[in-house]
Amino acid sequence: MSPPPLIVNAPMYGYADGQLAAAVSAAGGYGFIAGGYNFTTNSPQLDKLQHELDTARSILQITSPDDPLPIGVGCLTVQADGIIQNVLPILLKARVTGIWLSFPQHGTDHGPIITAVQELRQANAWDVSVYVQVGTVNAAREALEVGADVLVVQGSDAGGHQWAQGASIIALLPEVGDMVREVGKSAEIRLLAAGGIVDARGVVAAIALGADGVVMGTRFIATVECSAPDTAKQQILSAVDGGSATVKSRKHDVFQSTDFWPIRYDGRAIIGPCYKEYAGGIADEEVIRRHNEAKENGEAERTIIWAGAGIGSIRKIVSVAELLQTIYAESKLAVTRLNDAFGI
Ligand SMILES: Cc1cc2nc3c(=O)[nH]c(=O)nc-3n(C[C@H](O)[C@H](O)[C@H](O)COP(=O)(O)O)c2cc1C
Known part of the structure; x- marks a missing residue:
């Protein structure tokens, strides 16, 4: 081998x-x-x-x-x-x-x-x-x-x-x-x-x-x-302080309706509008609705961008x-x- x-x-x-x-x-x-x-x-x-x-x-x-x-x-x-x-x-x-x-x-x-x-x-x-x-x-x-x-x-x-x-x-x-x-x-x-x-x-x-x-x-x-x-690439380039710009959570999968993962896994993604609204107290159902609506309208800003805590050092x-x-x-x-x- x-x-x-x-x-x-x-x-x-x-x-x-x-x-x-x-x-x-x-x-x-x-x-x-x-x-x-x-x-x-x-x-x-x-x-x-x-x-x-x-x-x-x-x-x-x-x-x-x-x-x-x-x-x-x-x-x-x-x-x-x-x-x-x-x-x-x-x-x-x-x-x-x-x-x-x-x-x-x-x-x-x-x-x-x-x-x-x-x-x-x-x-x-x-x-x-x-x-x-x-x-x-x-x-x-x-x-x-x-x-x-x-x-x-x-x-x-x-x-x-x-x-x-x-x-x-x-x-x-x-x-x-x-x-x-x-x-x-x-x-x-x-x-x-x-x-x-x-x-x-x-x-x-x-x-x-x-x-x-x-x-x-x-x-x-x-x-x-x-x-x-390009929107995903640009979000990665513009992120600073990777540990603050991303979060490890099961909620990302909830928002994008892929919540079929066993409980022992979660995922790290850039903190975007969905996560901010959830953290601000908005119910999951409403965050999911907004996510799906944006997706249907072809709007990218609610797409979950999976990314690691190293993004703060990616410049180019x-x-x-x-x-x-x-x-x-x-x-x-x-x-x-x-x-x-x-x-x-
Ligand atoms: C956008 C994205 C998608 C990923 N998809 C998979 C996948 O399909 N299968 C898998 O085993 N790991 C997947 N991972 C995790 C990687 O295998 C790897 O552990 C991770 O990228 C390493 O951390 P880093 O992104 O900080 O380099 C994914 C990671 C990212 C960022």
Whole structure:
């Protein structure tokens, strides 16, 4: 199995398509396409996934269908029905090299999916790694038990869905690293850090905490290649003081009528009119009504913008290549600063 590169884009539903994933892999990172959350037979998300895989293959100019596609696909497992039957055949045929699972209903739900991947891997000489996103030490332990190859350790600064009760990566990552060592798996398991990382300072800090690499979501929204609407990109650029501009809450899903998540998850999004009205005492039903009305009228200002607490440091829309080059260059400066600080 190939080790994951240093910088990975999160499979952000609605934003991480074939174009973004291909750009990240082409620039020396590792790109993920968001595969969706409804994998039942005839779900339009399956056709969309196939389309995005074809797009990525074409951008990366991989002409032989037998050659691996150096990108991964993320599946939200909150509704896992159909992943084994409908998604895995698509991923095997596309020869993706990564499968990302996150947010199961129950701790062990990933077991049968990972077993199926392992069987296909063996039977088809398929070079694919299973990434599992976890937000607690317990979830990390469960992911190891069911056969994850890579743990994406998601801290509470992350944008989008996450564990309702969890720590930021500064506390979570070392504790997960210790647990992985204690169960004797540190040689075989890779750790990626996610949550609030937007630049070289975060990357170097994550490596210092014990990560092998990082996953960035929000930072990749503000790139040329990301298909997010300009209004979302502009809100990310204009936000200051990320911890005050965003909030971690279950209410965002209530407002946009996607409140099907198990109680152990919530999500971080930019504080917009919906959240402000709720905090000011307006009833959920009325906030939902206003949200839906704005949506029907094509007004964007009530759209929930999922984003991490790192947004305060995102100042510019750049190409994916420029972002990665800048991070690599500035990481070296950050390391020099560390060496100086410790007199090394
Ligand atoms: C807009 C957005 C959509 C997301 N969608 C997904 C998703 O579909 N599946 C998933 O596993 N994680 C999703 N996440 C969470 C990411 O996997 C990751 O943990 C997060 O982006 C890391 O924090 P950061 O945004 O501060 O970099 C999403 C995050 C954002 C910002």
